[in-house]
Amino acid sequence: MKIRFRRNRGGTGIPLVLTSPWQESLYAYNRIWSSLGAEASLISVDLPGFGQSESRSELMSPRTMGEFIPKMLTAFGLDRVHAIGPDVGTSALLFAAYARSDLFESLVVGSGATDAALTAGALKDLINAPSTIPFEENGEEIAIGAIEQVMRINPGQQVLDDY
Structure with a gap:
């Protein structure tokens, strides 16, 4: 399955993973990419079925998306991250952190009201x-x-x- 992502290996410390809010894509972070990238390594990702990433029907639930995220982090060679997950990323990251708390230094989740x-x-x-x-x-x-x-x-x- 093809997953679209953008990566910047700048900065130091624990990498920052950003998931895209629906209906947007990894472009949602364009305006802050340079500022964040000066501080930390970044990966912005369109989760499966969102943005320009391919989809699989079995991944389109919060729990299974949460099972996908640790596999994705392993594929990126990451063993601990800060993660930001607005909108659809919120529940996926919460399930992922519940199952694999060792992978997450911190989570920023939720959506604007x-x-x-x-x-x-x-x-x-x-x-x-x-x-x-x-x-x-x-x-x-x-x-x-x-x-x-x-x-x-x-x-x-x-x-x-x-x-």
């Missing part, structure tokens, strides 16, 4: 819609708009195409 009452525009319409059917025709436009707004910059066509 949104107060639906503070949303506006297409996001508010989507949250309050009784069905997502009206959005199926322009889902790509909604995703691109959300990414551009959240990042408050134009991430570049390559990144948008990747998402």
Whole structure:
């Protein structure tokens, strides 16, 4: 199975592994890559079935993804890491750390919360819609708009195409 990753062997100390938040990919870390890379060796990875990594149906649960992560770390030659896992990476890293606590120096997990009452525009319409059917025709436009707004910059066509 092909897993897309980006690696920087800079910095010193325990390496940092970053998993991508859904619907994004390893490009989610572009703006902080250089800063983090000056401090530690980095690996950013699109977990199986996300970003540009291949998928297997048997890996698409938090528990089995958690079983995959230690194997991935071994394949990278890593015996201890700091790991950051927003969104889909959260549960996978928690299962991995439960099974193999020896591999993890620290975990940063979780996802941001949104107060639906503070949303506006297409996001508010989507949250309050009784069905997502009206959005199926322009889902790509909604995703691109959300990414551009959240990042408050134009991430570049390559990144948008990747998402």
